[in-house]
Amino acid sequence: MTDAPKPIQNQLLAEIIKNAKHRDFPDLVLVELSLGDAIYESDQPIEFVYFPVDCIFSLLYVMIDGASAEISVIGNEGMLGVSVVMGGDSTPNRAVVQSKGFAYRLPVAEFKKELQARTDVWVLTLRYTQALITQMSQTAACNRHHSIDQQLCRWLLLSLDRLHGNQLTMTQELIANMLGVRREGVTEAAGRLQKAGVIQYQRGHITVLDRPKLEKLCCECYAVVKRETDRLGSFPSKP
Amino acid sequence: MTDAPKPIQNQLLAEIIKNAKHRDFPDLVLVELSLGDAIYESDQPIEFVYFPVDCIFSLLYVMIDGASAEISVIGNEGMLGVSVVMGGDSTPNRAVVQSKGFAYRLPVAEFKKELQARTDVWVLTLRYTQALITQMSQTAACNRHHSIDQQLCRWLLLSLDRLHGNQLTMTQELIANMLGVRREGVTEAAGRLQKAGVIQYQRGHITVLDRPKLEKLCCECYAVVKRETDRLGSFPSKP
DNA sequence: CCCGGTCTGTTCGCTATCGAACATGTCTCG
DNA sequence: CGAGACATGTTCGATAGCGAACAGACCGGG
DSSP: OOOSOOSOOOHHHHHHHHTOOSOOOTTOEEEEEOTTOEEEOTTOOOOEEEEESSOEEEEEEEOTTSOEEEEEEEOTTSOBOHHHHTTOSOOSOEEEEEEOEEEEEEEHHHHHHHHHHOHHHHHHHHHHHHHHHHHHHHHHHHHHHOOHHHHHHHHHHHHHHTSSSSEEEOOHHHHHHHHTSOHHHHHHHHHHHHHTTSEEEETTEEEESOHHHHHHHSOHHHHHHHHHHHHHHOSOOOO | OOOSOOSOOOHHHHHHHHTOOSOOOTTOEEEEEOTTOEEEOTTOOOOEEEEESSOEEEEEEEOTTSOEEEEEEEOTTSOBOHHHHTTOSOOSOEEEEEEOEEEEEEEHHHHHHHHHHOHHHHHHHHHHHHHHHHHHHHHHHHHHHOOHHHHHHHHHHHHHTTSSSSEEEOOHHHHHHHHTSOHHHHHHHHHHHHHTTSEEEETTEEEESOHHHHHHHSOHHHHHHHHHHHHHHOSOOOO
16 A cells, blocks of 8 residues: 655645755655654644655644544645744644655755745745635535535545545544544445445445545535645646 | 724734835725625636725635635734735635725735735735634634534624624624524524623624623634734734 | 454434524615 | 515424444454
């Protein structure tokens, strides 16, 4: 499933490095991350930004009573840590590894230095941030109006887009945490999807069998986010 | 209620102009806006950014079936149109006037020119954007977990912070659109608040009588957003 | 190969919210 | 001042999701 450490396959980082001039990034390192690793804690200073290669990050808000809700998903199309770019040194959110794998890690100071030096990196990063914002606002709307079934579809599609195969390693319990619903609700929704032949479930492994049908069952929210992400990620952009 | 056109009282714009060097903004104009005015339409090119003086903007996502959900609220602490700063020229969101009043309007090109010329404007704008992001993610979490009663409290507090008095002009129907719930739900929640002596309602006019109690009845979401907004808005910031 | 832990499936009553329908109150304009 | 438009209040099923409890299935380690 996880191949050996790969070359720079993060789309954002690839663009950044492609245009890099003289010096490179001395402290850019490849790190391996496991499912569930907490990368950022709520309101704690952020020290590194991460560029996923084949892992997926999840941004969550965890409430006082422990309930949680996923705010956005980050795969190899972008980066984790835009909030430091925006000038906050922390966020009220928690970042966890939703799918294990590798990511490139860069100290915040080094990334900021590059940002100051190069307009094109600014442009790229901000466009990606705009895509993230779209994801967040769509999540808000989706949370308000759509059923667990629809949201599960959205979640599966968002994850699928950030993975290579059609399989994901994820228990229903964890999905429930992400969606901010009960585990039983996910069990039922997943059961319905399985009965419809859309997915196949087995102890923490989901295989998507019929992606078109999955998209049909999904609410509009996935498509809106996808469209914006594609549009804004269409490198290069004219500054 | 609405005084005559005021000097520049928008906090963000004030900072921008305070540090302005030679030339000013030739096309910065004061405009008067009425409740319900649609400032941006979903996916339409954005031509102006707006700096509220005493009006309030609301960012909404409107679903295909017409249902809507408020994503964030913008008052004189910030600006409408950060998405153009981020490099999208549009968003899937709609912006409407939630509370009538005045705002300063600036053509996008002119604002972008200033951004390119001045690092401090970048910093200010991005910090504000980060505050907006916090608001959006908190909205997502709140939509997931909190009751209409709690969300109404949050909404009232967010609005109150952006107004001068303790009165707001807003029908239950419109609040329902913002929150993305039924009008009847708002009627019942507002009725409970009124019975508790927290607010007073009368045909489109709400008066907040007991703000401390309102904050007590509210979920944590308001406080989280407030704290971040204050923290990130604490001008000046060191670049 | 057995046992404890983990994951999934199922059930039951409960509550918040929905959708629809309708009643009443109040402002405004002709 | 009277009619309509608009804002609010109330009610009644229907339903999605919750909370809790428990059963069975599967896995991996001793």
